[in-house]
Amino acid sequence: MSDILTPFILLPLWVLLIAFIFCILFWKYAKVQAVIALTSAAGYLLSAVWLFLAVYQDGIQVVQIGNWPAPYGITLVADLFASIMVLISAVIAFAIILYSLQDISAERKRNGFYPVLLVMVFGVCGSFLTGDVFNLYVWFEVMLVASFVLIVLGNRQGQLEGSVKYVTLSFISSGFLLTGIAILYKLTGTLNMADLSEAIAQHPDPELINLATVFFLVGFGIKAALFPFFSWLPASYPTPPISVVGLMAGLLTKVGVYALMRFFTLLFTYDLPSTHSLLLVLAGLTMFFGVLGALAQRDFKKILSFHIVSQIGYMIMGLALFTPLAIAGSIFYIVHHILVKTNLFLISGIVKVTQGHYLLSKLGGVYDRYPYLTLLFAISAFSLAGIPPLSGFWGKFILAKAGLEANRYFIVAVSLLVGLLTLFSMSKIWVSVFWSSAPGEAKGEFKYDSRTLFKSHYLLILSSVFLTLCTLVLSFYPEALIALSKRTAEQLLDPQIYIDAVLNNNNN
Amino acid sequence: MNLLIALIVGILFSASLFLMLQKSFFKLIIGVILFGYATIFFLFTVGGTTKNAPPLISPQEASVEGLADPLPQALTLTAIVISIGVQLFVIVLLKKVYEEVGTEDLDDLNTTDRI
Numbered sequence: 001m002s003d004i005l006t007p008f009i010l011l012p013l014w015v016l017l018i019a020f021i022f023c024i025l026f027w028k029y030a031k032v033q034a035v036i037a038l039t040s041a042a043g044y045l046l047s048a049v050w051l052f053l054a055v056y057q058d059g060i061q062v063v064q065i066g067n068w069p070a071p072y073g074i075t076l077v078a079d080l081f082a083s084i085m086v087l088i089s090a091v092i093a094f095a096i097i098l099y100s101l102q103d104i105s106a107e108r109k110r111n112g113f114y115p116v117l118l119v120m121v122f123g124v125c126g127s128f129l130t131g132d133v134f135n136l137y138v139w140f141e142v143m144l145v146a147s148f149v150l151i152v153l154g155n156r157q158g159q160l161e162g163s164v165k166y167v168t169l170s171f172i173s174s175g176f177l178l179t180g181i182a183i184l185y186k187l188t189g190t191l192n193m194a195d196l197s198e199a200i201a202q203h204p205d206p207e208l209i210n211l212a213t214v215f216f217l218v219g220f221g222i223k224a225a226l227f228p229f230f231s232w233l234p235a236s237y238p239t240p241p242i243s244v245v246g247l248m249a250g251l252l253t254k255v256g257v258y259a260l261m262r263f264f265t266l267l268f269t270y271d272l273p274s275t276h277s278l279l280l281v282l283a284g285l286t287m288f289f290g291v292l293g294a295l296a297q298r299d300f301k302k303i304l305s306f307h308i309v310s311q312i313g314y315m316i317m318g319l320a321l322f323t324p325l326a327i328a329g330s331i332f333y334i335v336h337h338i339l340v341k342t343n344l345f346l347i348s349g350i351v352k353v354t355q356g357h358y359l360l361s362k363l364g365g366v367y368d369r370y371p372y373l374t375l376l377f378a379i380s381a382f383s384l385a386g387i388p389p390l391s392g393f394w395g396k397f398i399l400a401k402a403g404l405e406a407n408r409y410f411i412v413a414v415s416l417l418v419g420l421l422t423l424f425s426m427s428k429i430w431v432s433v434f435w436s437s438a439p440g441e442a443k444g445e446f447k448y449d450s451r452t453l454f455k456s457h458y459l460l461i462l463s464s465v466f467l468t469l470c471t472l473v474l475s476f477y478p479e480a481l482i483a484l485s486k487r488t489a490e491q492l493l494d495p496q497i498y499i500d501a502v503l504n505n506n507n508n
Numbered sequence: 509m510n511l512l513i514a515l516i517v518g519i520l521f522s523a524s525l526f527l528m529l530q531k532s533f534f535k536l537i538i539g540v541i542l543f544g545y546a547t548i549f550f551l552f553t554v555g556g557t558t559k560n561a562p563p564l565i566s567p568q569e570a571s572v573e574g575l576a577d578p579l580p581q582a583l584t585l586t587a588i589v590i591s592i593g594v595q596l597f598v599i600v601l602l603k604k605v606y607e608e609v610g611t612e613d614l615d616d617l618n619t620t621d622r623i
Binding site: 134137138141144145148152155157158160161162163164165167168171172174175178179181182183185186191234235236238239 | 528536540543544546547548550551554579580583586587590591593594597598601602604605608609614617618619620621
């Protein structure tokens with residue numbers, strides 16, 4: 001591996017770390033921090049594109065930190081899946097920082113909103129890129145501690161209450177993760193994922209590996225908000241400001257999903273019938289109960305939070321089916337979901353700006369007043385529900401097709417039913433917020449008309465338009481991403497590619 | 509020795525989970541701390557608990573018989589630092605919740621769950 005190629009992987013991490021350090025240096029100047037954050041988000045986006053192109057053209061990129069050879073040192077690996085995730089996280093981080101410039105209150109900005117946000121994105125990016133299980137735990141902690149601070153920053157009562165649940169459950173999941181790592185190390189004597197993959201495949205007694213598998217399943221399951229571990233998500237996500245919710249909704253649970261996909265394609269494939277059937281059952285229950293929770297809610301943000309849970313089920317469904325098409329469907333679905341879900345939260349924030357509420361009963365008449373805002377919502381909401389030709393349709397279509405090909409008719413039926421219920425609860429928002437005439441108490445309370453709303457909050461609208469454009473590109477040109485997802489799925493399903501890239505590049 | 513350590517780890521895990529299931533903030537804090545200890549202790553024992561010289565050996569005499577594996581001990585140090593950080597955060601958070609909400613019963617923290 002030549003030295004010229006090494007900066008590709010480290011560059012996104014360096015950009016964020018340096019930006020964080022500069023934010024700390026300018027601790028007292030919130031405006032300078034905002035400029036640094038926005039610049040670094042743009043830099044992060046560019047370096048993520050660069051990394052993606054390098055991986056797309058030249059195959060898996062590997063860096064051995066400190067030049068220690070692979071099974072001994074810490075390895076950073078960027079394969080297609082990781083680089084896609086880094087790229088999409090950069091898109092979200094950029095949109096969110098743009099949005100936060102006008103959304104976050106000056107008080108929160110003064111108290112270090114931007115540095116903490118950068119650390120969280122730093123942790124997310126590191127979790128995607130690492131090739132070492134203990135290092136993954138450390139990145140997870142970086143990300144989680146930053147997210148604890150973000151969720152509680154501002155000290156509103158709801159935030160405090162939500163974060164108690166979030167922090168406790170996250171701590172337990174990290175403990176399970178660490179226990180799982182200890183068991184894996186005891187059984188195989190290595191922490192490098194590529195080396196682990198070989199060691200587990202050759203392990204004489206897979207029954208013992210089961211023990212580690214369960215710990216990782218629970219640990220990552222809590223982070224990914226799988227059934228039955230999802231209760232922290234709807235309790236804590238709706239509480240902080242929209243910029244924070246959007247970022248967490250887009251990225252944090254998806255890091256859990258990413259880790260599950262990485263571990264259950266690379267490491268725990270010794271006993272597919274039992275592990276992946278368990279995942280399939282969990283996927284079905286996650287989708288179903290998530291959407292049931294959404295049906296019961298009457299608050300814009302809470303409905304959207306429960307939808308995250310049900311959408312996680314679709315991603316895990318693709319993983320559990322474990323065919324190339326299904327994994328490709330999962331990857332497509334993750335990308336689609338991150339864009340659409342973040343955008344929906346951003347739009348709920350704009351609606352809040354106009355009417356001062358998240359409760360459906362106190363909102364109304366947005367369509368009359370702001371037809372373009374309604375268009376933005378409609379594209380994302382119907383994409384989430386899977387109306388053709390929007391991007392959610394392609395994701396669900398691929399997953400359903402893969403399910404039918406694998407003869408798993410029941411899970412396909414569940415996923416279609418959940419799609420219908422998603423549409424139902426989205427139309428609940430649609431009817432009461434956008435179509436209905438404004439309810440009595442809110443009447444005449446619009447603070448802006450279409451033009452003054454744009455003038456005073458143009459960044460909010462711009463970042464939402466940016467994400468909507470990404471969704472539209474995915475919707476009308478899905479071939480490119482589908483082809484890319486298929487290639488990624490082939491790479492994921494053949495661990496040998498990953499192992500060769502990591503272990504046979506030691507001698508640089 | 510191994511049996512004793514296994515018992516200690518088991519007791520720490522069960523005690524911490526029991527405490528975390530209680531309603532009081534204080535028991536939650538103690539539970540979180542014990543849970544951190546339990547995982548760290550478990551990680552530590554993975555490397556072996558033999559009492560012997562430090563494993564500084566030349567490549568020629570590559571026998572590691574009777575020596576404890578130092579890697580889990582290094583991992584333990586990292587894990588200790590991280591879990592202490594999180595524990596401090598939990599303590600400060602719960603103190604703030606107590607001041608703001610005026611209760612120390614976890615069952616009262618339900619305003620966000622109401623429909």
